[in-house]
Amino acid sequence: MMMTKTSKRSKRNLPAAMWALSLLFVGLLAVLPAAGEQADSSSPARRGMLLAGGFDQFNGPTATAEFYSFKTKTFSCKFLGGVNSATGACNNTLAQARFYASVAPLPGGGALIAGGNGVGTTCLNSAEIYNSSTGKFTATGSMTDAHCFAHTTTVLQNGEVLITGGEDETGNLVNTADMYNPSSGKFDCSGLGGADPTTGYCQSTLTDARFHDTATLLEDGRVLIAGGFDGSIVNTAELFDPGTGTFTATSGTMTDSRENHTAALMVTGPRAGDVLIAGGLDADGNVLQTAELYSPTAGNFTATTSMTHARYLHTATQLDPTYVKGRGRHAGNILITGGEDGTGTVLATAEMYDPVALTFTQVGAMTTARALHTAVLITSGPKKGLVLIAGGIDNNGKTLNTAELFNPKTGKFTAIGSMQVGRSSQDGTALP
Numbered sequence: 001m002m003m004t005k006t007s008k009r010s011k012r013n014l015p016a017a018m019w020a021l022s023l024l025f026v027g028l029l030a031v032l033p034a035a036g037e038q039a040d041s042s043s044p045a046r047r048g049m050l051l052a053g054g055f056d057q058f059n060g061p062t063a064t065a066e067f068y069s070f071k072t073k074t075f076s077c078k079f080l081g082g083v084n085s086a087t088g089a090c091n092n093t094l095a096q097a098r099f100y101a102s103v104a105p106l107p108g109g110g111a112l113i114a115g116g117n118g119v120g121t122t123c124l125n126s127a128e129i130y131n132s133s134t135g136k137f138t139a140t141g142s143m144t145d146a147h148c149f150a151h152t153t154t155v156l157q158n159g160e161v162l163i164t165g166g167e168d169e170t171g172n173l174v175n176t177a178d179m180y181n182p183s184s185g186k187f188d189c190s191g192l193g194g195a196d197p198t199t200g201y202c203q204s205t206l207t208d209a210r211f212h213d214t215a216t217l218l219e220d221g222r223v224l225i226a227g228g229f230d231g232s233i234v235n236t237a238e239l240f241d242p243g244t245g246t247f248t249a250t251s252g253t254m255t256d257s258r259e260n261h262t263a264a265l266m267v268t269g270p271r272a273g274d275v276l277i278a279g280g281l282d283a284d285g286n287v288l289q290t291a292e293l294y295s296p297t298a299g300n301f302t303a304t305t306s307m308t309h310a311r312y313l314h315t316a317t318q319l320d321p322t323y324v325k326g327r328g329r330h331a332g333n334i335l336i337t338g339g340e341d342g343t344g345t346v347l348a349t350a351e352m353y354d355p356v357a358l359t360f361t362q363v364g365a366m367t368t369a370r371a372l373h374t375a376v377l378i379t380s381g382p383k384k385g386l387v388l389i390a391g392g393i394d395n396n397g398k399t400l401n402t403a404e405l406f407n408p409k410t411g412k413f414t415a416i417g418s419m420q421v422g423r424s425s426q427d428g429t430a431l432p
Helices: 016-024
Strands: 028-032 048-052 065-069 102-105 111-114 127-131 136-140 152-155 161-164 177-181 214-217 223-226 237-241 246-249 262-265 275-278 291-295 300-304 315-318 334-337 350-354 359-363 374-377 387-390 403-407 412-416
Touching: 048 111, 048 387, 102 152, 111 161, 111 177, 152 214, 214 262, 223 275, 262 315, 315 374
Parallel strands: none
Antiparallel strands: 028 048, 048 065, 102 111, 111 127, 127 136, 152 161, 161 177, 214 223, 223 237, 237 246, 262 275, 275 291, 291 300, 315 334, 334 350, 350 359, 374 387, 387 403, 403 412
């Protein structure tokens, strides 16, 4: 396992209060399908967003969970065993309290929840499965290495889940990778060059240790892993090829060094299949307004127009035109929301990247300023095509339980019902 300087250098790039909140109030979420469930009238309601774990500011790492239904448009415990009358939380909880874990939807429904920090900030290599049919969590096999937080999680085209980098139990950054096979229900190294007989880790590793980087599934099945921190904030990137199970540095580097940036695959326009990389912090600690495009065909990065605001700790959500009835005026665009700017202000502003014009344009502001929040495209139900934006922290450092919807046809945000527990998160995963 490769180790570099501890990630404390990376943390000082965040304002002290912001870092404390980003470390302490992280929850997990995934968009879940109804596949494999009973074919009854309630099944469509199980399509939605699962929020599980995180840090309870009063009680430490939490095992609580809740669910947002795309059908009923509400947060509830309906598919998590109902409400516990004593605690007010849902009855069904994680097998292990954890925060800063990774989450990934699984084929046929459910989600994988892996790693993170437990009670006493214990670094975890354990994992568990959420079963969307039963609404319960059960422990599954462990990863070969602990990935505490700031690692990446990618669902490959064959349904396997790739987990890379992050920080380990010693506080050092790692270049290790793990793979979860949903067919066997186990982590194994068969798709990563086999297990190292000495260390037990998978033999295929990143070309560099990375922390606060991004991982994007490309149309050809490869994964672009870009930027992050390896002792300094880097402009390097690499590709994982599931055919060979290996990681290879890209032929070119990014136009800017970046961490805490966003990366989104473009699905329309003349550069469909390219990846939009936007914002973040650079090696000098500046909050970036710049953006760039990675071309898998050319294998290079090129600058595109800048965002309307410099931001990091923001979100980027692809508005797939498949889900926009009547192909609304923002169909196919990428929605950028919130984050924090260079003055330490948490933003309510939002903007769109147009993949045809290759430009950013400001849209209406969110109802609440948010950073470290989550934005997920709703893929079924009466609000299909809208974006659900939930949680995060505000300008007072308060963890938010509020949520809102963005309508791509009108370009407006509307407040909706609140979550049961305030949570912040940088992760969101949607199924097609």
